[in-house]
Amino acid sequence: MAEDDWEDKLYFSLSDLEEQPPQVLIVGSGPAGTAVAEYLYEECEDVTIGILERGTIFTVTHIINSIPLYLRGAFIEAMEQFPWDGAFAPKEDAQGKRQPETGGMMIFALGGRGIVAGAHLRRFYKDDFRLWNQGQWPVTDLAEYYDRAERVRNVSFGESEGRSQTWTLGRLEEYNASPPSWGLDIRSNRNKEISRGYDSSAARLWDLVLRDYVKAKVGNKKRRLFFAPQAYVTQIAHDRERVRGFVCREAQDPRKKDMIVLGAEQFVLAASPIESARLFLNSGLGEDRPAAGRYLAEHIYCRGLVTVNAPDNDPHEQYVNVVVPPQRKQQQQRFQIHVQGDPVPGDPTKICYRLTGEAAMDPQRENRVTVDGSAEDEYGVKKATVFLEYSPDDATRLNIMKNEMRRIANELGGNLDPDKDLKVLAKGRSHHEAGTLRMGHPDQLDSCVTDSYGQVYNISNLFVADASLFPCVGVANPMLTITALAYRVAEKICTSLKQGQSATMMVKQEEP
C-alpha cells in the first residue's frame, strides 16, 4: 500500500507496519504504552510511532463514561480474558467455571486495564521510593514528570463535597485523612472543551489517533502514529545486543499461524509486569539476566463494610471519599486506607462506609514470573506461571492494617471485627502488580534488569516502560507513577533518536 493511502486509515494492520516501519514500536496500549506514545508524539518532532495492541477496540473512553457505574463490575468480569497461571490461578467451581474475583487478570483491549481503573491517581508517598532495602528506587527526579502526568490526566481532589464528606474528614483529622487525588475531569465545558469525566488511556490515545488522522487528511502532514489493534507480539527477535524486531501474529484468529517480524529503531515493552516479563523470558532474554521475572509484588487488599448514623441523623445524599495515608515510616506500617461512603438505600440517615486497606508487599526474589511450565495459550505461546507468597513481614503488616481499619470504623461511630468483617482479596486481585524487570544501578545486575531510564542493560534499543520497572510496589495506587515513569522513559528514547544514535550505553558507561 502506498504511503498516500494511509491518510484514510484510522488504525493499521501488521502488513501496513511491515511496509513502513515506524521508528519506535511499543507493545501495549494501556496507561504505560499510551504515555510513551503521547510523550513522543508531542515532544519528539517528526518521530513515527507504532503501537501494537493484542486486543480490540471495546471503547475509546473510560467505561464509566459509557455505561452506568453499577455495570462496571459486570463489565470487568466479562473482560477477564487472561487468568494468570500458577499460584495466582483463579479458582473454579465443581463444574469447572471460573469463580469471579479469583486470580489475576488482564484486559486485552485499546487502553488495557485503564478503561476500568478506579481513577485513584496519587503520587507515591516519599518513603515509598527508599524504604525497602531490596527495593530502592534509582530515580529522584520524578516530580516534573508527575506534574505533567497530573496535568494531562486531569487529576483533581475528587468530586466529593458536602456535609458528610466534611464530617468524615473531621472525624479522621488525627489520621491526616484527605480527599484522594482523582483522574476525574470535573470541568464542564470551559474553553468549549467537553469534559470526558473519567480519564483513561484509551481516550487519550484515541484523541492522538484522531489528531494525527485530521492533520494528515486536511493539513497535509505525514502520518506519525500507527495504532495496530489485534496485533499480538509473541517474541522479541534479537542478536543479544540489539533487538531486530517484534515477532507478531494477528490476534483475531489463533489458527492463523503466520508471523510477521516488525522492525524499528527503538522497541518498548509496555504490556504490564506479567506480560512484559513473559515476552522477555519467552524470547530467551532472561538467560543471562538473573533478575528477569523476579521481585514480583502487588498490594495486599482488604475490604469491609460498616454502617453508621449520618451526622446528627440528618438525611444526606452525597458520596464520601477519603484516604488515610500511612501513619508511620516503619515497613510494617506501610499501608493506606480508603474510606468511601454512600447513603444506605431506603435510610438516608445512615451512611454505609466501605473501608479498603491497601498494603505494600516486600520485594522478594522468590516471587516471580516464569515460562518454565508446559502450558501454552491458544496461539501456541508459552503461558506465564506466577508465584507469589507473603513474607512474614507482609503477614504482620496485614494484621496491623486490619487493626487500624477497626480503629477507623470506631472513629466513624461503627464496629468492625477484623476477623469476621474484613475480607482479604485473592492474590492478583489488586491489579497493582509490579517488579519483574526492575530498574537499578549497574552494580546490582543480580537484582535489576534495566537502567534508571528503563533501558535493558546490554541491549541498546530495548526499553521497558510499565510497572515491571518498579523496584518495589509502594503504598499508593500505581497508575500515576506508571505514567510519570513512562514519560521519563520516552524522554530518553526521544533524546537518543534526536542524537541519531542508539540510546545508551553498555553497562560500563552507565552513570554512577
Ligand SMILES: Cc1cc2nc3c(=O)[nH]c(=O)nc-3n(C[C@H](O)[C@H](O)[C@H](O)COP(=O)(O)OP(=O)(O)OC[C@H]3O[C@@H](n4cnc5c(N)ncnc54)[C@H](O)[C@@H]3O)c2cc1C
Ligand atoms: C478494576 C481495576 C481498578 C483499578 N483501579 C486503579 C486505580 O484506582 N488507581 C490506579 O492507580 N490503578 C488502578 N488499577 C490498576 C491499573 O489499571 C493498572 O496499574 C494499569 O492499567 C497498568 O497499566 P499498563 O499499561 O502497564 O498495563 P495494562 O493496563 O494491563 O495494559 C497492557 C496492555 O498491553 C496489551 N498487551 C499485553 N500483552 C501483549 C502482547 N504480547 N502483544 C500486544 N499487546 C499486549 C494488553 O492487551 C493491554 O492493552 C485498577 C485496575 C483494575 C483492573
